[in-house]
Amino acid sequence: MTTKEKIMDVALHMFSERGYEAVSIRDICGEVGIKESTLYYHFKNKKDILDSLTAKFREHIEGLLGGVDEIADEPAAEGQEFVGEKMMDTYMMDSYLFEPFCNLMIRLMMIEQFHNEEIRELYEKTMFTDPYEIQMDIFMRLAKAGTFTENEAKWLVRDYHAYMNMLTYKYLLNGELTEERKQRYAKEVHEYMQRIMKRQ
Amino acid sequence: MTTKEKIMDVALHMFSERGYEAVSIRDICGEVGIKESTLYYHFKNKKDILDSLTAKFREHIEGLLGGVDEIADEPAAEGQEFVGEKMMDTYMMDSYLFEPFCNLMIRLMMIEQFHNEEIRELYEKTMFTDPYEIQMDIFMRLAKAGTFTENEAKWLVRDYHAYMNMLTYKYLLNGELTEERKQRYAKEVHEYMQRIMKRQ
Amino acid sequence: MTTKEKIMDVALHMFSERGYEAVSIRDICGEVGIKESTLYYHFKNKKDILDSLTAKFREHIEGLLGGVDEIADEPAAEGQEFVGEKMMDTYMMDSYLFEPFCNLMIRLMMIEQFHNEEIRELYEKTMFTDPYEIQMDIFMRLAKAGTFTENEAKWLVRDYHAYMNMLTYKYLLNGELTEERKQRYAKEVHEYMQRIMKRQ
Amino acid sequence: MTTKEKIMDVALHMFSERGYEAVSIRDICGEVGIKESTLYYHFKNKKDILDSLTAKFREHIEGLLGGVDEIADEPAAEGQEFVGEKMMDTYMMDSYLFEPFCNLMIRLMMIEQFHNEEIRELYEKTMFTDPYEIQMDIFMRLAKAGTFTENEAKWLVRDYHAYMNMLTYKYLLNGELTEERKQRYAKEVHEYMQRIMKRQ
DNA sequence: TATGAATGAGGTTTCATTCAT
DNA sequence: CATGAATGAAACCTCATTCAT
Numbered sequence: 001m002t003t004k005e006k007i008m009d010v011a012l013h014m015f016s017e018r019g020y021e022a023v024s025i026r027d028i029c030g031e032v033g034i035k036e037s038t039l040y041y042h043f044k045n046k047k048d049i050l051d052s053l054t055a056k057f058r059e060h061i062e063g064l065l066g067g068v069d070e071i072a073d074e075p076a077a078e079g080q081e082f083v084g085e086k087m088m089d090t091y092m093m094d095s096y097l098f099e100p101f102c103n104l105m106i107r108l109m110m111i112e113q114f115h116n117e118e119i120r121e122l123y124e125k126t127m128f129t130d131p132y133e134i135q136m137d138i139f140m141r142l143a144k145a146g147t148f149t150e151n152e153a154k155w156l157v158r159d160y161h162a163y164m165n166m167l168t169y170k171y172l173l174n175g176e177l178t179e180e181r182k183q184r185y186a187k188e189v190h191e192y193m194q195r196i197m198k199r200q
Numbered sequence: 201m202t203t204k205e206k207i208m209d210v211a212l213h214m215f216s217e218r219g220y221e222a223v224s225i226r227d228i229c230g231e232v233g234i235k236e237s238t239l240y241y242h243f244k245n246k247k248d249i250l251d252s253l254t255a256k257f258r259e260h261i262e263g264l265l266g267g268v269d270e271i272a273d274e275p276a277a278e279g280q281e282f283v284g285e286k287m288m289d290t291y292m293m294d295s296y297l298f299e300p301f302c303n304l305m306i307r308l309m310m311i312e313q314f315h316n317e318e319i320r321e322l323y324e325k326t327m328f329t330d331p332y333e334i335q336m337d338i339f340m341r342l343a344k345a346g347t348f349t350e351n352e353a354k355w356l357v358r359d360y361h362a363y364m365n366m367l368t369y370k371y372l373l374n375g376e377l378t379e380e381r382k383q384r385y386a387k388e389v390h391e392y393m394q395r396i397m398k399r400q
Numbered sequence: 401m402t403t404k405e406k407i408m409d410v411a412l413h414m415f416s417e418r419g420y421e422a423v424s425i426r427d428i429c430g431e432v433g434i435k436e437s438t439l440y441y442h443f444k445n446k447k448d449i450l451d452s453l454t455a456k457f458r459e460h461i462e463g464l465l466g467g468v469d470e471i472a473d474e475p476a477a478e479g480q481e482f483v484g485e486k487m488m489d490t491y492m493m494d495s496y497l498f499e500p501f502c503n504l505m506i507r508l509m510m511i512e513q514f515h516n517e518e519i520r521e522l523y524e525k526t527m528f529t530d531p532y533e534i535q536m537d538i539f540m541r542l543a544k545a546g547t548f549t550e551n552e553a554k555w556l557v558r559d560y561h562a563y564m565n566m567l568t569y570k571y572l573l574n575g576e577l578t579e580e581r582k583q584r585y586a587k588e589v590h591e592y593m594q595r596i597m598k599r600q
Numbered sequence: 601m602t603t604k605e606k607i608m609d610v611a612l613h614m615f616s617e618r619g620y621e622a623v624s625i626r627d628i629c630g631e632v633g634i635k636e637s638t639l640y641y642h643f644k645n646k647k648d649i650l651d652s653l654t655a656k657f658r659e660h661i662e663g664l665l666g667g668v669d670e671i672a673d674e675p676a677a678e679g680q681e682f683v684g685e686k687m688m689d690t691y692m693m694d695s696y697l698f699e700p701f702c703n704l705m706i707r708l709m710m711i712e713q714f715h716n717e718e719i720r721e722l723y724e725k726t727m728f729t730d731p732y733e734i735q736m737d738i739f740m741r742l743a744k745a746g747t748f749t750e751n752e753a754k755w756l757v758r759d760y761h762a763y764m765n766m767l768t769y770k771y772l773l774n775g776e777l778t779e780e781r782k783q784r785y786a787k788e789v790h791e792y793m794q795r796i797m798k799r800q
Numbered sequence: 801t802a803t804g805a806a807t808g809a810g811g812t813t814t815c816a817t818t819c820a821t
Numbered sequence: 822c823a824t825g826a827a828t829g830a831a832a833c834c835t836c837a838t839t840c841a842t
Contacts, residue, residue, distance in 0.1 A: 038806050111314040162366040238823050421621050438827050511714040562766040638802050
């Protein structure tokens with residue numbers, strides 16, 4: 001890992017725990033093991049570290065969004081009963097909510113949305129707008145598959161989305177992201193799906 | 201309004217918008233119209249302002265919780281179709297989410313939950329635990345009234361709770377709390393209730 | 401002398417010797433005997449010290465310009481042979497070029513004219529435009545008094561002005577302003593006047 | 601142009617506009633298109649750039665001074681009426697005040713005379729002592745040619761010198777050195793000479 | 801020749817806080 | 822009650838310079 005990467009890594013960990021303002025350049029450098037002036041060789045200023053992180057995150061997200069359609073058409077893996085479960089699992093969890101970099105970025109955004117307009121927008125896009133669209137897409141597929149009517153789907157997606165937000169907040173965005181918490185999250189998601197699917 | 205009250209008022213407005221750290225004693229005093237040294241006659245230190253605010257909020261909440269049972273038994277007002285609507289309207293909205301002091305305190309807590317353990321707990325209690333209990337109570341009453349089974353109620357309360365959180369975040373906790381936003385929030389709550397009640 | 405005045409005094413001495421940039425807040429505070437943070441109680445920032453100095457200088461200058469006409473009509477003192485000598489002596493020297501605050505301000509402006517547009521303008525006004533106008537006025541009086549023609553006067557004032565600039569630069573704006581240097585300056589000015597007056 | 605020359609060129613332009621201190625190694629390298637560390641291959645340190653510039657200037661000046669006597673004896677060109685005009689034009693203007701390198705060096709010295717003792721001396725020598733001597737020489741030739749008495753000459757040279765300084769400052773040392781400014785300067789010099797020569 | 805990476809020293813500024821009046 | 826003045830600690834940042842490659 002280059003020094004620059006190490007700085008970004010340390011900064012992300014600290015920012016996502018204490019918030020951008022509460023972390024000083026000194027803190028970061030102390031942890032990385034460099035002098036403060038060295039940091040300014042790699043980054044223009046403190047803000048630049050944050051910007052580099054969000055830029056990296058944006059790229060990551062774009063990559064994910066780019067692959068969404070392929071995944072959507074993949075056959076379900078074993079243990080996955082319904083259309084779209086694959087996407088939820090692979091995408092929302094493994095490649096996003098559970099993925100270490102993204103997970104920390106989400107925490108960071110959650111904190112900084114109140115201090116930084118650009119981050120607020122990014123947070124809304126990546127945690128609300130984008131997921132909502134994907135979820136809507138899945139529920140529409142389910143509607144087309146006859147699982148329920150299109151009108152039902154429209155309401156269900158909102159319920160689902162709200163519920164996922166709650167679970168995410170509850171299990172994934174505070175304290176360490178342990179294997180156990182991931183599993184509990186996955187289990188609750190699965191149960192919710194079961195409940196919905198059996199309702200009709 | 202005494203100077204002390206004015207300080208708390210100004211501090212609350214600023215804290216709830218920019219966060220505790222980002223607001224300086226200077227900022228507060230500038231807005232109140234006093235010198236920084238004067239503030240220290242009224243408060244031990246900066247933290248003391250925050251503590252006074254949370255203390256006041258705790259009292260307010262306790263008052264509300266104390267009155268919950270009476271309200272629960274009150275007959276529904278006109279335009280309120282279901283058991284518990286009265287409570288939602290009067291309590292959650294008029295006396296809590298819409299009430300200026302509480303509304304700002306919630307914003308403040310939402311921001312500061314990430315920087316302050318005590319606030320995190322208060323936030324969880326007043327935005328999750330307490331409301332959840334009240335909502336559970338209402339849904340159990342509805343179950344007893346035969347609207348749905350107790351088992352259904354247990355799931356519905358979770359869905360409801362998640363949905364309310366989403367609405368609250370969406371309408372009540374960013375930007376100014378206008379009359380229009382309140383109405384849109386109330387309308388969405390009402391629609392949600394309608395949907396639930398008609399499901400069986 | 402209040403702390404604020406002491407800061408301005410020390411700053412002026414240092415600025416006028418080493419230039420604005422080369423003097424650090426630390427330098428000033430060290431000399432004044434206060435901590436750096438104290439300085440920021442009295443001044444918004446470093447620039448504010450400079451601005452306060454120029455503001456004070458502007459006021460001083462305005463005061464001087466305001467009194468010009470009265471002086472112009474005063475009778476010459478002993479040892480003053482020509483109309484206008486009184487003004488030169490009293491104004492340009494005693495109240496301006498020799499006056500400690502102004503003298504240092506001129507040095508400061510001379511240095512900072514190259515780094516600061518506002519100061520460049522102030523320098524031009526107070527060292528070129530204003531003095532030139534006053535000198536022109538005097539030479540026109542001399543012309544009216546028949547000492548020389550108006551046309552001659554127009555040229556003479558330019559010569560005189562250039563010569564004064566040279567003398568000022570030579571005697572008054574580097575090193576300490578000793579009594580001896582003042583006298584040599586005054587003597588050269590006097591000689592110049594003699595030479596001019598006797599030419600016809 | 602070698603890298604070393606490019607550095608000196610860029611540095612001179614920047615120093616002469618903003619002053620030595622205000623220009624950073626970064627600034628220079630940014631403009632030249634090299635990394636800061638590269639600069640230290642060509643120069644020992646920042647001061648060394650300045651020293652190289654003054655050394656080059658000293659050489660240039662010595663070359664000029666060396667050729668003075670020859671020029672003094674050259675016959676006047678067309679449009680040049682008086683002894684010495686040739687020298688003024690060729691030397692002071694074309695080869696010195698108007699010559700790009702010298703012009704910038706003079707600006708640089710004018711700024712830095714207040715921050716650097718060596719430069720102060722160089723400035724005095726090249727802008728006061730040397731020119732004064734040359735001018736004195738010319739006026740003495742004029743005196744010998746019978747244009748005016750030796751005593752008159754001694755005063756005239758001082759007036760002339762002061763006037764030239766004023767014109768130089770006014771036309772040649774701030775803002776870009778345009779063709780128009782050069783012509784206005786030359787015209788004013790010429791007029792001044794006319795005025796002097798016709799006075800007797 | 802040129803560069804990437806690092807650094808020590810120093811700069812300006814903000815902030816919460818204290819204390820005598 | 823309120824203020825003026827002062828302060829220590831810490832923040833971000835810039836700069837000239839070095840050195841291995």
